[in-house]
Amino acid sequence: MNTDPNTVRDLFASHYFVFAFLASLGTLQIAVSNSGIRGLWLTPHREMTRWLGVALIVTGIVVFFLQPMWVEGPWAAGSVQADSVTREIGIASWGELAGARNVNDIHGGLDGNKQAMWFPLGAILAFVVSALIGAVNVKTLRSLESSDENDSPTAAQTDDGLAGLVNRSIFANLPASFRNFKSDIAGVWRSGIESADHWSLFKMIFGRSSS
Structure with a gap:
């Protein structure tokens, strides 16, 4: 491959982190909407939170696998072969999109150890975002329900x-x-x-x- 593996690895890591974050956030929203844990909802409404979770998961998957079509990386059109040594930096073509992410870890792809580091970080960030926005939602919901609550x-x-x-x-x-x-x-x-x-x-x- 005619590029620095560390550059490729940084690119892959950033893309994978965003994918892990969106997928984790979406999964968490579906889970907490089903169980009624409003303290972690991203919206004040159960159905909206559930469908937002589905949308986040789909968005994460679509963006991760389609990014090579608009982000330059080791998947230039015409260079995506079975052996990642032949890769050139550029934009992927639709016909080669399926193999664009298939880069050997010695050439900058993410190995299992790197994925085991980035995925938990994405999941933790998803939980933090849910907790912060959920705190606002709970306050909003309680203010709307305050007229029906007593002081005890x-x-x-x-x-x-x-x-x-x-x-x-x-x-x-x-x-x-x-x-x-x-x-x-x-x-x-x-x-x-x-x-x-x-x-x-x-x-x-x-x-x-x-x-």
Whole structure:
């Protein structure tokens, strides 16, 4: 290939990161709209959030695979062969689009290790964006529903964890979740150790497990 592999790798990484971000954001929106976790919605409405999630996934896929048609890279028309050594920098043709992204990692393509780094970063950014916009949506929804609420907290308003995100933003939900985590972790850890010890292979072999 007549170009620096590091340049190609940077190009691939940026494209893959955007793809991972959009796909993760769309998947998250479909999941939280189905479960009613309004603290992570990108819109104030369930159906709109769900369809936005579908649109984000489709957009991520389409943009990632069609980008070579308008972004210069190692897929110039006429140079896309089975061996990525022959690649030239340029715009891909429609007929060669299917193989445009098929670049060996030694020539700048992304190997599994790089993908394992960029995909989680895209997913984390998707969650952060959902949390920030979700906080605004929750505030908007609660202001619209304030006329129907009384001053005393309901059970839904005092929930924590994922249940708390149904009616609160992640920022309002974190303190209660963290307090419950600190109070429960010792018991969970202790019961987990006891359960693991009960099923100890050595105890089962030597017949000393409790009945």
